[in-house]
Amino acid sequence: MSVQRAAVVDPPGRPPRVLDRAVPLAGEGQVRIAVTAAPITPLDLLCASGTSYFGVPASPYVPGVQGVGRLDDGTPVWFPTDAGMKPGDGSMAEHAVVPATDVAMLPEAVDHHLVAALGLSAVAAWHALTGRGQLVAGEQVLVLGAGGVVGQAAIQIAKLHGARRVLAAARSTAAQERAHRAGADGVVAVYPDDDVDTLARRLGDAADGPVDLVLDPIFGVAAAAALRVLGIGGRLVNLGSAAAETAPLHSATIRSRSLRVLGYTNSELTPAQQAHTVSELAGHIAAGRLTVAFEAVPLEAVADAWQRQAAGNVPGRIVLTI
Numbered sequence: 659m660s661v662q663r664a665a666v667v668d669p670p671g672r673p674p675r676v677l678d679r680a681v682p683l684a685g686e687g688q689v690r691i692a693v694t695a696a697p698i699t700p701l702d703l704l705c706a707s708g709t710s711y712f713g714v715p716a717s718p719y720v721p722g723v724q725g726v727g728r729l730d731d732g733t734p735v736w737f738p739t740d741a742g743m744k745p746g747d748g749s750m751a752e753h754a755v756v757p758a759t760d761v762a763m764l765p766e767a768v769d770h771h772l773v774a775a776l777g778l779s780a781v782a783a784w785h786a787l788t789g790r791g792q793l794v795a796g797e798q799v800l801v802l803g804a805g806g807v808v809g810q811a812a813i814q815i816a817k818l819h820g821a822r823r824v825l826a827a828a829r830s831t832a833a834q835e836r837a838h839r840a841g842a843d844g845v846v847a848v849y850p851d852d853d854v855d856t857l858a859r860r861l862g863d864a865a866d867g868p869v870d871l872v873l874d875p876i877f878g879v880a881a882a883a884a885l886r887v888l889g890i891g892g893r894l895v896n897l898g899s900a901a902a903e904t905a906p907l908h909s910a911t912i913r914s915r916s917l918r919v920l921g922y923t924n925s926e927l928t929p930a931q932q933a934h935t936v937s938e939l940a941g942h943i944a945a946g947r948l949t950v951a952f953e954a955v956p957l958e959a960v961a962d963a964w965q966r967q968a969a970g971n972v973p974g975r976i977v978l979t980i
């Protein structure tokens with residue numbers, strides 16, 4: 659049996675340690691991937707905490723719901739896994755095995771760390787804006803949580819789809835700077851003690867008339883404030899609760915302008931559909947039209963990187979180099 663280095667969660671609730679683990683063998687219909695880059699995402703942290711709606715994962719297991727690497731013939735690919743959601747290992751190891759139908763072929767020249775950093779966060783931003791949000795060219799879009807990976811990707815994807823103006827909202831000056839770099843036309847500061855009225859006024863002052871579509875990965879006060887600046891028939895698509903699980907929504911705000919409050923999850927896509935979207939995104943990444951802040955960290959330093967990503971004090975997505 660050949661062995662490899664792998665990040666291993668055991669037990670759930672503790673950061674992974676790097677251990678020797680058996681190299682997985684590809685079965686019928688599967689491919690083995692030599693992993694080059696694996697991001698530490700909010701979904702990885704949530705699943706490994708044992709508190710997600712997927713339940714406590716069977717351990718020990720290798721975390722990592724997505725990664726980038728090469729097939730045996732050298733072809734660069736992106737791949738998703740079920741690690742932490744179903745029994746089985748993920749991407750944070752030298753090798754991973756997944757169904758052949760789930761991989762996205764990548765352009766040879768594309769930066770593996772960048773694809774890994776954007777991955778499913780960009781897939782979510784893409785489908786939330788264009789599918790659930792029905793973004794139409796010429797519309798004004800507001801992106802909440804704009805310093806996160808979903809937020810930075812959403813700003814660029816809204817522009818790629820012809821948004822006339824993209825307004826961004828973020829907390830720290832570093833997050834606001836990331837939103838600027840992603841191409842936001844205006845950036846609004848969000849403060850911890852903001853109430854709905856105060857933040858809605860600030861958003862309204864920065865907007866160029868009524869907003870058509872809000873991309874919301876955070877919920878809470880910011881989502882309630884964002885609803886106030888939507889025009890008639892405006893849409894808010896929620897895809898996360900980074901700020902709060904609940905929000906102080908007012909019936910009058912929603913009904914008076916026939917607003918639509920919508921939800922989105924990547925789980926509604928099959929792995930093959932996720933891979934198809936990553937292939938499309940990889941074209942934009944390779945062409946320099948889509949990027950994001952990330953920090954490359956060696957696999958051996960996963961425990962410290964895991965804790966820093968969980969604490970949120972990182973300049974961008976942490977991507978493990980494998």
Ligand SMILES: NC(=O)c1ccc[n+]([C@@H]2O[C@H](COP(=O)([O-])OP(=O)(O)OC[C@H]3O[C@@H](n4cnc5c(N)ncnc54)[C@H](OP(=O)(O)O)[C@@H]3O)[C@@H](O)[C@H]2O)c1
Nearest residue numbers: 782803804805806807808828829875897898900901923924
């Ligand atoms: N539905 C889906 O399929 C799907 C897919 C991907 C991600 N998500 C979810 O979307 C959310 C963002 O993901 P991400 O990849 O962008 O994460 P990330 O890169 O780690 O960024 C963290 C995000 O959370 C925000 N945030 C964290 N704590 C906050 C607080 N106390 N108050 C307000 N904002 C806070 C940050 O806002 P600032 O910019 O202001 O710092 C930033 O936007 C996560 O909850 C994630 O689980 C959902």
